[in-house]
Amino acid sequence: MTTTEMPPGFRATRPRTSDPRALTSTYTELSRAVREAGLLRKTYGYYGVMAAVLTLALGGLVTAFVLLGDSWWQLLVALGLGIVMTQFSFLTHEAAHRVVFESGPVNDRVGRLLANGVVGISYSWWMSKHTRHHANPNKVGKDPDINPDFIVFRREDAVEARASWLTRVHRYQGWLFFPLLTLEGLNLHVTAYRTLLAQKKSRDKTLELSLITVRLVTVTALVFWALPVGLALAFFAVWGAVFGVYMGASFAPNHKGMKILAADSKLDFLSKQVLTSRNIRGGRVMNVLMGGLNFQIEHHLFPSMPRPHLIAAQTMVKEHCERLDIPYTETGLIESYGIVVRYLNDVGLGARDPFDCPLYQQLRGR
Numbered sequence: 001m002t003t004t005e006m007p008p009g010f011r012a013t014r015p016r017t018s019d020p021r022a023l024t025s026t027y028t029e030l031s032r033a034v035r036e037a038g039l040l041r042k043t044y045g046y047y048g049v050m051a052a053v054l055t056l057a058l059g060g061l062v063t064a065f066v067l068l069g070d071s072w073w074q075l076l077v078a079l080g081l082g083i084v085m086t087q088f089s090f091l092t093h094e095a096a097h098r099v100v101f102e103s104g105p106v107n108d109r110v111g112r113l114l115a116n117g118v119v120g121i122s123y124s125w126w127m128s129k130h131t132r133h134h135a136n137p138n139k140v141g142k143d144p145d146i147n148p149d150f151i152v153f154r155r156e157d158a159v160e161a162r163a164s165w166l167t168r169v170h171r172y173q174g175w176l177f178f179p180l181l182t183l184e185g186l187n188l189h190v191t192a193y194r195t196l197l198a199q200k201k202s203r204d205k206t207l208e209l210s211l212i213t214v215r216l217v218t219v220t221a222l223v224f225w226a227l228p229v230g231l232a233l234a235f236f237a238v239w240g241a242v243f244g245v246y247m248g249a250s251f252a253p254n255h256k257g258m259k260i261l262a263a264d265s266k267l268d269f270l271s272k273q274v275l276t277s278r279n280i281r282g283g284r285v286m287n288v289l290m291g292g293l294n295f296q297i298e299h300h301l302f303p304s305m306p307r308p309h310l311i312a313a314q315t316m317v318k319e320h321c322e323r324l325d326i327p328y329t330e331t332g333l334i335e336s337y338g339i340v341v342r343y344l345n346d347v348g349l350g351a352r353d354p355f356d357c358p359l360y361q362q363l364r365g366r
Helices: 020-036 044-068 074-096 104-119 123-135 155-160 167-171 173-181 184-198 203-226 229-254 269-275 283-289 293-301 307-324 333-351 358-364
Strands: none
Touching (some): 020 269, 020 307, 074 104, 074 123, 074 229, 104 123, 104 203, 123 184, 123 203, 155 333, 173 229, 173 333, 184 203, 203 229, 229 293, 229 333, 269 293, 283 293, 283 307, 293 307
């Protein structure tokens, strides 16, 4: 792991009081040290290279699609598109956080173009949802990422859904989680249209709908024009499944299975972000593969920090947390998936009828 030298004067000391204001002052100290170390400076070269590599990769896949024609080898092209589109989503995520460019409006314009015109998801929907998540990660009633849906993240929500047909899904939702991610790409596209059509008329709404529609119509027309119907459907299925699983597998380890905060809880910013987040080991390679989401703690503490600097910031943040006795969670990627599956299965137990067990059924039958 790459380390960074502590800036002069950086000495995180444990406050002698549990007063949240004391911990807030230590975050201010950490933030100042991070800034002085230059870790919030923009890295135009890094993102320029990333954008160029992804653009070339996309161009290569389009070229391969044209040259292959009516061939089942096209499914490899679809697989590649799922990977490249997810990587473009990572860039969109960073633009939304004002990471890529100095100017906020430029970040928004690039993010909106990538999200709607390249990936096919709504930028405004993502911004609204993700901003609320960052403000209150894993906080009941505040974080939209833990709201009950097809998957539930709290036992209370599983119990409330007992009368629903989703009960059977919830019972095994841990095992079903990754298979269900194959449909996440389709879900994101449908959500984009549903949320945009529900919005009031605006310039951004018109632009986003236009970009998404042009992309959808163009891509669909080209694929069905070049390939037989069966192969075209398989092409979209593979593309969507890879995109959904890659996206979900990158975001899933970050908060699922971590501390859930009650709706009335009051935590300082530092504790709130660290206690609800999990990092994934792997260094620079994982940083590319997961778009910086592997440094989830540092990302939540410094959302506008460029991806290349997260690995250096980790050293400072870990030392800071150690001095304050704040638990800092870091696991391997596969281990994190195991944690997510077990956690979701455990939550799903709340959906079970208390008398719905083999022993009870056996005794009742006597």
